[in-house]
């Protein structure tokens with residue numbers, strides 16, 4: 001059993017301010033006993049194509065160093081939301097994860113780019129500026145294996161299934177759904193990925209900024225292997241906590257052995 005804390009933070013256009021906010025919220029989560037803490041998608045960059053390249057940093061840039069130091073100082077596992085990464089002149093939406101000593105133990109580049117145009121709703125074309133990653137990501141911790149994916153990645157059940165089959169007991173999703181697809185699909189999708197893989201599924205959004213360039217749906221949440229919400233936020237800045245009970249997960253998997261009943265030869 002361990003405690004996770006999801007920091008539903010309000011980012012800023014000013015990177016220094018975003019770092020200060022992240023430091024304050026991650027520190028509070030650690031003080032309140034969270035051993036694994038997560039930040040949202042693009043926590044230090046406004047969520048719009050025009051900002052991704054100017055805000056992008058290489059892996060040896062200040063934001064990765066900041067996250068590593070924070071994990072070490074607070075003695076926690078930190079899933080560092082996502083930031084804009086610059087590599088070989090390409091820009092990626094990338095999540096870095098750290099152990100208690102601040103070592104980088106995982107790097108996930110968003111695999112599925114968010115290119116959608118919903119009638120009378122949102123249009124967003126991440127592929128205008130971002131390049132996709134090409135790997136799934138499962139990190140090893142002293143508690144369990146943790147899968148990491150980013151936002152739109154949640155819509156592709158194959159990715160979560162792959163991580164579950166690789167042993168992930170918890171999947172953490174830095175995400176920033178919007179006010180069109182959030183109300184329609186957020187709850188359902190997070191609970192479905194938890195239920196169909198019998199994992200804990202934790203999604204961490206930015207808080208909703210009514211003055212910002214993007215209105216995030218908020219609603220950071222933890223769904224259980226039984227498909228229920230253990231905890232869920234509204235749209236305001238807050239920290240969501242939950243106890244990840246691996247014995248409970250095992251017992252669900254024993255009582256309802258979905259993963260064992262798969263018939264891969266049929267499909």
Ligand SMILES: O=C(O)CCC(=O)C(=O)O
Pocket residue numbers: 041113114150151152153155175176177178181182185
């Ligand atoms: O899938 C959605 O509806 C939202 C996805 C998104 O906002 C993202 O990938 O950043």
